[in-house]
Amino acid sequence: MRTRSIGLSLFATAAIVVAACTGGGTPAPATPAPVTPAPVTPAPATPEPKVWKIGVVTDVGTLDDKNFNQFSWEGAQKGAAAIGGEATAIVTVASADYDKNVQSFVDQKFDIIVTIGFALADATAKAAKLNPTVQFIGVDQAPCLTGAGDPDPTFTDCSGDMATLLPNFQGLVFAEQEPGYLAGIAAASITTKKVIGAIGGAAFIPPVVRYIKGYINGAHSVDPTIQVKVAYVSDDLGKAFNDPAGGKAFATQFIQQNGVDVLFQVAGKTGNGVLAAACDANIYGVGVDVDQHESTPETAKCTVTSAEKKLSIAVEQAIMRVGDGSAKGGIIGNDAKNDGIGLSKYYEFESMFSSDAQAKIQAAFDGFKAGTTDPCAPANCTDPFE
Amino acid sequence: MTGPAGEPTNQPVPPAEEAEAVEAADGARAASALRRAWALVVVPLGAVILAMLVGSIVILASQVFIGVEIDPTLPLVAYWAMISGGLGSFNGIVETMVQATPLVLAGLAVGVGFKAGLFNIGAQGQFLMGALAAAYVGGQLRDQPALVAVSLAVAAGAFGGLVYGFIPGALKALTGAHEVVTTIMLNFVAISISSYFVSGPLRAPRSPFAQTLDVGNAELIVLFGRNGHVGIFFALLAVPIIWWLLWRAKLGFEIRTVGANPDAARFAGMRPRRLIALTMALCGMLAGLAGSGEILGRVGHLTAPYATNVGFDAITVALLGRANPVGILFSALLLGMMKAGAGQMQIQAGIPVEIVDVIQGLILLFLAAEIIVRRLFRIREARVGLEELATVTRSYGERSA
Numbered sequence: 055m056r057t058r059s060i061g062l063s064l065f066a067t068a069a070i071v072v073a074a075c076t077g078g079g080t081p082a083p084a085t086p087a088p089v090t091p092a093p094v095t096p097a098p099a100t101p102e103p104k105v106w107k108i109g110v111v112t113d114v115g116t117l118d119d120k121n122f123n124q125f126s127w128e129g130a131q132k133g134a135a136a137i138g139g140e141a142t143a144i145v146t147v148a149s150a151d152y153d154k155n156v157q158s159f160v161d162q163k164f165d166i167i168v169t170i171g172f173a174l175a176d177a178t179a180k181a182a183k184l185n186p187t188v189q190f191i192g193v194d195q196a197p198c199l200t201g202a203g204d205p206d207p208t209f210t211d212c213s214g215d216m217a218t219l220l221p222n223f224q225g226l227v228f229a230e231q232e233p234g235y236l237a238g239i240a241a242a243s244i245t246t247k248k249v250i251g252a253i254g255g256a257a258f259i260p261p262v263v264r265y266i267k268g269y270i271n272g273a274h275s276v277d278p279t280i281q282v283k284v285a286y287v288s289d290d291l292g293k294a295f296n297d298p299a300g301g302k303a304f305a306t307q308f309i310q311q312n313g314v315d316v317l318f319q320v321a322g323k324t325g326n327g328v329l330a331a332a333c334d335a336n337i338y339g340v341g342v343d344v345d346q347h348e349s350t351p352e353t354a355k356c357t358v359t360s361a362e363k364k365l366s367i368a369v370e371q372a373i374m375r376v377g378d379g380s381a382k383g384g385i386i387g388n389d390a391k392n393d394g395i396g397l398s399k400y401y402e403f404e405s406m407f408s409s410d411a412q413a414k415i416q417a418a419f420d421g422f423k424a425g426t427t428d429p430c431a432p433a434n435c436t437d438p439f440e
Numbered sequence: 441m442t443g444p445a446g447e448p449t450n451q452p453v454p455p456a457e458e459a460e461a462v463e464a465a466d467g468a469r470a471a472s473a474l475r476r477a478w479a480l481v482v483v484p485l486g487a488v489i490l491a492m493l494v495g496s497i498v499i500l501a502s503q504v505f506i507g508v509e510i511d512p513t514l515p516l517v518a519y520w521a522m523i524s525g526g527l528g529s530f531n532g533i534v535e536t537m538v539q540a541t542p543l544v545l546a547g548l549a550v551g552v553g554f555k556a557g558l559f560n561i562g563a564q565g566q567f568l569m570g571a572l573a574a575a576y577v578g579g580q581l582r583d584q585p586a587l588v589a590v591s592l593a594v595a596a597g598a599f600g601g602l603v604y605g606f607i608p609g610a611l612k613a614l615t616g617a618h619e620v621v622t623t624i625m626l627n628f629v630a631i632s633i634s635s636y637f638v639s640g641p642l643r644a645p646r647s648p649f650a651q652t653l654d655v656g657n658a659e660l661i662v663l664f665g666r667n668g669h670v671g672i673f674f675a676l677l678a679v680p681i682i683w684w685l686l687w688r689a690k691l692g693f694e695i696r697t698v699g700a701n702p703d704a705a706r707f708a709g710m711r712p713r714r715l716i717a718l719t720m721a722l723c724g725m726l727a728g729l730a731g732s733g734e735i736l737g738r739v740g741h742l743t744a745p746y747a748t749n750v751g752f753d754a755i756t757v758a759l760l761g762r763a764n765p766v767g768i769l770f771s772a773l774l775l776g777m778m779k780a781g782a783g784q785m786q787i788q789a790g791i792p793v794e795i796v797d798v799i800q801g802l803i804l805l806f807l808a809a810e811i812i813v814r815r816l817f818r819i820r821e822a823r824v825g826l827e828e829l830a831t832v833t834r835s836y837g838e839r840s841a
Contacts, residue, residue: 109787114747117792144786145793149747150738151779154535157666158783161531172649173743207654207741209646259648291639291650292632292744 106139106166108373109159113171114146120349122365126170126193129366133373139165152177160185166376168193168369175225176205182223182383189381190223191372193365196385197225217384224381226368229389230261231268232422233361234320235429236397236415237340238272240359241316242280243411244338249281251314253305253328255294255321257286257438265320265342265361266438268429276414283312286438287324294324301327302334309335316340318361329353338403345398358406360398368394390422484760484767486813488774491802492519498798499791518789522796525784526777534665537672538738540776542567542750544675545730547757547768548682549605549723553619554763554831555686556719557699562608562623563727564751565630566601570728571735572634573600575652575742576642578735582656589658594674594732601728602721604630609720613713619720627751638744650744660737671733676769678726683765695719699831727751756800759807759832775800808832 110130112123127143134141142164144155152174159167160181168191169178175195182190183203198206199214206212216225241250252269254262270282287304288294301324305317309331317332318340319325325342332339333356341347341360350357368388375381388394397415400407407415421427433440496515503510511517526536546563553560574597581589608622639650660669686692694715697705702712730750735742753775760774761767782796806813813819 142787142790144783147747147782147793148749149743150734153667153738154780155783157531158525158787161529162784162787207647207651208644209648289640290636291643292635294639296635296745 103138106134106137106377107162107164108134108139108141108166108168109162109164110141110143110168111152111155111159111170111174112143112145113173114149117143117145121344122193123170125344125365126168126369129369130168130373132366133370133377136370136374137377139377146174149173153180156181160188165189166191166373168373169195171195176207179203179205179220179223182220186222188222189376190220191369191376192223192225193369194227194363195225196227215384217382219383221383223383224372224375225385226372227385227387228261228363228368228395229387229422229429230264230361230363230395231271231429231435232389232419233363233395233397234265234268234318235272235275235422235427236395236418237265237318237359237361238269238274238282239276239411239415239418240272240397240407241269241318241338241340242273242276243408243414244358244406245280245314245316247313247315248277248279249283249312249314250316250318251283251285251308251312252318253301253308253321253325254284254286254438255324256289256291258289259294260436262286262320263438264430264435266318267433267435267440269318269361270433271429271431272418274432275418276411283308283314287321295322297324298327298330301325302331304328305331306335309337316358318342326350326353329357332356341398347398347401354401358403359400362396362398363388364394364396367392390419480762480764480767482817482819483810483813484762484771484807486817486819487760487803487806490806490813490816491799494802495795495799499795502791502795514789514791518785518791518795521788522778522781522785525781526779527781531666532780534668535780536773536777538667538669538776539779540772541672541675541737542730542734543753543757543772543775544769545678545733546727546750546754547761547772548678548765549601549726549730550754550758551761551763551765551768552682552686552695552719552726553723554758555692555699556695556716557702557831558612558716558719558723559620559831560605560608560623560720560723561620561755562605562626562751563723563730563754564748565623565627566604566724566727567731567734567748567751568630568634568746569604569724570597570601570731571742571746572637572642572731573597573728574658574732574735575655576637578655578658579642579644579653579741581658582653584657586657586659586661589656590660590736593655593658593736594729597728597732597735598725599728601731602725605724605727606717606721609717609724612720613717631745634742634746635744638742638746642742644741652742654740655736658736659740660733667738669733669737671737674729674733675772678729679765679769682726686765691718727754730754753800756804760803 108130110127115123117127118124130141144158146152146155156167156169156177166189170193172194175192175197178190178192178195179197179199198209198212199216199219200206200211201213203214203219250273252266254266256262266284273280273282285308287301293300301321305328316338317328319328320342321328329339330353333353338358339353339356341357343363345362346360347354347357371392418427499515499518503514526532546567549563549566550560574593577596578589578593581592608619608626611617611622612619638652642652644651644653660671662669694710697710698712698715705712757768757771757775761771778796782793785791786793
């Protein structure tokens with residue numbers, strides 16, 4: 055009894071000592087923590103250069119998700135460094151908190167607020183309308199606005215023109231057909247059976263269709279005789295994009311039936327199951343949106359490359375546009391022209407891609423830049439079942 | 441003082457003495473009430489303080505791992521930012537109340553269960569089903585008059601939760617299936633059900649994303665501040681109602697008797713099985729109300745997936761509030777403040793939001809390890825134990841009644 059009491063007293067003492075140590079300093083400042091170099095000495099002669107306060111609101115998840123949150127955050131940090139500012143992040147933990155988290159940065163008088171993911175589009179549009187002096191950047195966001203500039207979550211009245219209604223809101227979107235096309239060239243270059251595949255989440259989601267149609271065109275640009283097998287998982291969005299186990303089962307059957315030896319996934323988390331099935335079947339997988347060799351290490355062993363949205367570059371450039379005053383609101387397309395898309399690194403698969411194949415990929419990329427290569431031809435990018 | 445004081449000496453002695461005696465009795469009663477209240481509050485309070493202390497160690501240690509220069513005042517900066525974010529401004533206080541609203545209702549959903557000796561881990565699922573029902577009815581009635589739309593949508597949310605709470609209650613009553621097991625499993629079922637409906641039959645027709653129709657007129661009106669919606673008052677109202685139900689109504693007496701001793705309740709002519717099913721339905725209804733408040737008051741539609749942690753935070757709230765409605769109210773406000781201030785904490789101190797979870801987890805740990813708190817703060821064993829914790833341990837350790 056006695057000894058236990060002593061042990062606990064020791065614990066108590068330790069806790070108190072720690073508390074004393076931590077509490078011994080100056081009282082907590084009510085102003086933001088001095089992460090930015092504060093103007094210590096009053097030097098009125100030289101005005102302080104503007105230190106931009108850049109706030110990032112993530113989607114539900116973590117800041118180091120090796121996915122949308124992380125790459126957008128990296129872009130925000132680079133952008134902050136480029137224009138002379140500090141980036142701070144709030145990680146969202148609940149779907150109901152989007153508005154609150156955006157508002158936190160508004161309340162703290164931030165200059166630029168970056169929100170990550172389509173789920174935050176409405177919250178960002180609302181805040182952009184209420185706070186015309188704050189600059190907003192929405193990653194992967196193309197909100198539906200009414201004529202009055204309010205977001206319409208039902209997508210019935212999308213008559214509002216974002217560029218004029220919300221000139222302080224840059225909605226960053228990506229030309230999915232371009233990285234899809236590059237992925238198609240890559241897949242066509244490594245297939246031996248001349249049968250490659252793509253699995254999309256749902257056929258009625260336009261970006262998914264754009265990726266896949268670009269992929270078909272890219273593959274056929276290498277060799278028109280290559281067969282491209284395409285399948286969509288489901289019309290149920292939960293199954294389409296959020297069901298890795300279902301995606302794995304679907305892809306396993308798909309591989310058996312079609313005998314593909316390269317498989318492109320365009321199905322979010324369901325697609326992670328698609329990549330797992332590809333690894334199990336000893337064929338190659340192609341990732342989507344982000345560098346999946348890094349973001350999903352469990353399937354890195356068969357992920358040869360990924361059709362990538364260069365989130366980091368897109369965000370960095372959007373911030374730099376604000377910094378030099380050239381920012382205009384509206385839907386900002388990111389494509390090869392601003393290096394906003396691309397193919398991920400090949401890592402250990404580098405040797406599989408001949409210099410000829412790599413040259414073709416580079417040529418297509420340059421073609422997008424110059425406007426001479428159309429990723430939506432011959433197959434159009436709108437009709438999933440053409 | 442001098443003249444008239446001497447005169448009435450012999451007369452008013454008895455009344456004065458009487459008054460003194462009454463006063464003394466009042467004083468003693470007040471003191472004992474205070475002592476009782478203190479005995480109830482001291483362990484949760486100690487747990488919170490200890491959690492904040494250990495949390496500050498975690499904050500300090502985290503700097504080592506990030507590799508930044510160690511700032512010994514960082515825990516204070518972080519806590520101060522959190523508190524001033526949640527309470528430092530009118531908008532902050534409103535946000536605290538908004539955050540606390542679902543926690544109060546869901547906390548009651550867990551707390552009432554404790555009173556009946558039930559460990560309801562299913563508040564999360566009941567919350568989701570309430571949210572789904574409210575989103576559906578609200579979306580359908582979006583163009584109806586606000587009064588009709590709101591009351592029917594709220595009622596639908598309550599009913600959705602009620603049905604979903606009744607299922608594990610009925611399973612326990614009829615087959616003896618343990619509510620800890622069934623409610624945990626039903627949480628997953630609820631996620632799948634809501635995902636199915638939101639991305640399938642209830643999906644807003646033109647929306648490219650998986651979400652239900654906007655609730656339109658069924659939206660809860662904002663009464664004050666930026667987002668102080670009327671649901672806050674529903675939650676505040678629920679506290680005295682549940683208190684009255686538990687301590688003044690026959691049903692509450694029966695619930696508490698069943699919780700204390702089902703066999704005794706049966707001998708006293710009560711019907712424990714029926715009461716268990718009924719209590720779980722009531723718990724489900726409260727959690728369902730929490731869900732409908734979130735959808736109708738804050739989001740406006742349900743998405744799939746819908747990220748929330750209300751149902752699990754509710755367990756912390758109920759344990760910290762010792763299953764007492766008033767205690768639950770204050771615990772919910774504490775957690776609500778932590779959530780409301782978490783944004784400012786991230787901005788000003790650069791502390792990851794997960795520290796809020798760490799503190800919440802530590803609170804639970806210290807509540808469970810009550811003896812540590814008692815020893816550290818030199819508190820004598822109270823006569824009133826933590827009955828709700830007994831329910832938790834019994835739920836895991838013993839076979840069901």
